[in-house]
Amino acid sequence: MGSVQNKRILFSLLTVITVMLSSCKADSKCEFIAIFNFGDSNSDTGGFWAAFPAQSGPWGMTYFKKPAGRASDGRLIIDFLAESLGIPFLSPYLQSIGSNFRHGANFATLASTVLLPNTSLFVSGISPFSLAIQLNQLKQFKVRVDEYHSSDQSGLHILPPINVFRKSLYTFYIGQNDFTSNLASIGVDGVKQYLPQVISQIAGTIKEIYGIGGRTFLVLNLAPVGCYPAILTGYTHTNSDLDKFGCLIPVNKAVKYYNALLEKALFKTRTELKNATIIYLDTHKILLDLFHHPKSYGMKHGIKACCGYGGHPYNFNQKLFCGTTKVIGNSSVKAKACRDPQNYVSWDGIHATEAANRHISTAILDGLISYPSFALNYLCPSV
Structure with a gap:
């Protein structure tokens, strides 16, 4: 009799747990109908090239088969996140022709910084x-959406629903240019002086977006730029500055300093904003492992760029970027792309390949590098 009663109790508990899990999943499934992204070239889906049309060469060769406004051979992390929600790739806010803003917008542009260029020490090219x-x-976009739905044009469905701002993911992948722009001129210690300003600006931006309805924020941390071919060839160093994998120790230590400050600031912001979900994404962890152990991920090359000029060990030349041609000596040379970008972590010495972006995105979607825990694959399974 006791055995039967125990079974009934166990069955009842399992039923309650199942209902709770089903309810939780039903409430959260496909909750996010749009993404609004803020960033630089790591998440730019064509904004810079919409403003300054010029992209040509091998960009996009893996997935798009043509230049697609992305600083990679294929898809970016933001593309994989959009796919996970079952929405189209994000249209650049600056692209007026052929854009679809029903599922959000991408404000990222190549070479963007967190701090205003005229109030910091940035070099030209920002x-x-x-x-x-x-x-x-974003604020202007919200005004347009509000006006659109208060007019008789709302039936045309060319902009998102009016409740989009509360039901969206707000993603941030920005800060790299603030870190690297003056690295060669003022060094690691000089750069570290203004990093708290960078982080304060990111936290302040989250608070402003919260004020207009945003509730869910994903913030990607800074990549291990000390492993980037562009930094390895542009930052003066000795062999003692390199770890056993060939990455710059002092630069990556400064990156860890930045990331620790960022995580702390996001924790503080999380306590200040009621009902806000603010997730710190440790993409640095995966990318560093990719640079250190590419073979563990089925790849071959860590600190060597796929598209560039110079051969071993970095295939990167500061005066000859991916896809460009220049006369060196008596010969005209071109920085060409490799034929197997799937075997490289670095696409052009500055940005990741689609293969690397896929590994990082998988970790994000599975919640493996999310603090607090946040798994998009569970919250919004692909449809």
């Missing part, structure tokens, strides 16, 4: 579309 400008673009 995008005018800093994080503050990108935030203003």
